[in-house]
Amino acid sequence: MPANVLPRSFYARPTVEVARALLGCILRLGPHAGTIIETEAYLPEGDEAAHAWCGRTPRTEVLFGPPGHAYVFLNYGVHYCLNVACEPEGVPGCVLIRAVEGWGDGPGKLTRHAGITLEFNGADLTRGPLTVHAAASPAEIVVTPRVGIRRSRGLPLRFVAKSDTLRP
């Protein structure tokens, strides 16, 4: 495994900071590797769209656990969505990976491409086989409201690495 795997301290920061910092990093799983080009932040407080908003349950346990772990959930009974737990242990912030170059341009598409399912829920991203690696930061980041949610729609928490096609 390459040496530049992001350390746990990378994730133990405010959610928005991690969401921005993940852009340009390399997501790797076995033979699959690609640049993260779109993320969304789900805040530990005041964010009605975050799963953690409804409290600590068996499902959201990973979000409250130590940072740097994968939070995978099944959405609409069809798609798996890959998130990364952030903030110090006990604070349930997370970042949704929405697009990875070469994997796909939607949260469900990219997980299907790499074969990510619920079995990756809780996986430690600092140990593999699913890992994130440091790489060049994007020159510019575009910030927009998050896609496809009804609650807390006003918050500008979607981050896209410029050079990607934008959908305002």
Place this chain on the structure above:
DNA sequence: ATACGGATACGG
């Protein structure tokens, strides 16, 4: 615009 289909939370 809508069919799709499963895990989860919650009410009874």
Place this chain on the structure above:
DNA sequence: CGTATCCGTATT
């Protein structure tokens, strides 16, 4: 138990 909800995608 049953039922409402959910951070999409592919298809009409």
